[in-house]
Amino acid sequence: MEAADFISALPSDVQSIIVSKLPIDECVRTCVLSKKWESVWKDTMHMEIHLKSMVVPSSLRNHPYAYLSIIRNLMRADKFRLYSERVLSLLNSHSAEIRSISFVHFTRNLIFGHLETWLRFLAEEMKKIEHLSLQCEPADLPVNIRAFPIASNYFNLSALAPGIFSFLASLELTNYYIQSANPFEGCQRLQTLKMRRIHVDEKILSGILQSCNFLEKFKLSESNGFKKLKIQNPNLKLLELAEFSVKAIEVLVEGLQVLILGTLFCPANEFIINARSLRMFYSHCTMNNPQRVNAEMLTNQAILENCSDLFVRKRSEGESSSSGDCFLSYPKSKFWEIRGIPNSIISKLKYVTVSGFQGTEQEVGFVEEVITKATMMQRITIFCSCDVKEATFLLSELPRASRNLSIVLKPKNRVVG
Structure with a gap:
């Protein structure tokens, strides 16, 4: 008896959402499943264009030597131009109004101007697009210059034309060296900006924030190039800073x-x-x-x-x-016991999450400090690496400073979302 095809029975808009989660090469391959699937990929509102995935067949992605051989064959400008044209062809074949798109590209796509060509096409032909995610993939570079920090023209986002991002409402950038705020000129629509593994100095970063007058959410993580960080933007509502030294x-x-x-x-x-x-x-x-x-x-x-x-x-x-x-x-x-948590912090704590709890003396000391002294606490969630019963025994006898406190213990095989 043939198994029921539940996915094909789903509404077309649901199928489009599922397919949009795939890299573009796998997304397009769904058109061979049946006549009904021929145009599903063209109706997605999100696209994942991963050059590495397009270049290397899925059967060879886990074979490093075969992968490196394919990459070496792509070093010539004409080879990279071929894949750039394929990306444009895919974009041009799409019939729905794309709202978001993600590019993972090679450094040569940036150097040879392919990335700018794609972005111009999006701005001129896909006017409904709001969110863009860009990530530079250094696999086409020698191993000795792939590592972060990436203060190199291979990753230089400043090669893009002034105002190239001005059509966006949301932008994510990963693995770039930024020497100029020019690409951010006129970003009056931009409300969300996320920057990860970025090399930028404080002057350029200030210029970027000034160009994005209506920015509401800004995230900066795992980045460098700045000794001091000054965040000044009148409309900013959410700020996230993580994983850097300053x-x-x-x-x-x-x-x-x-x-x-x-x-x-x-x-x-x-x-x-x-x-x-x-x-x-x-x-x-x-x-x-x-x-x-x-x-x-x-x-x-x-x-x-x-x-x-x-x-x-x-x-x-x-x-x-x-x-x-x-x-x-x-x-x-x-x-x-000696240091404790400052009153300015513990008196306002309401929700605490502890990951990888093993029941060590230091960990138990911290949890005890919170449970017995945080009078405003409502919930403490503990993701255990040890046995939950053991953790329950360790914490069950502690007096609670807050009458509304609930202690939630999660087993070690649960993944933190």
């Missing part, structure tokens, strides 16, 4: 409502924030490294003390405002 951070955004911090290396007394409208503050803390915990706690405390709507207690005159060198003069196991 000497000073200055956030001058009175209308900012949400601040999200990943792991940052910045002296606490050099983190200045003017965000009087701030309502939500999220911070990642690396519990298993006491030195980093100390620095991160001090940074968080300095931030909260500058946000009047979130802060309760001012630092007393005897307390130090400097982060120091984070050297511990006592055993790591005594960290939470």
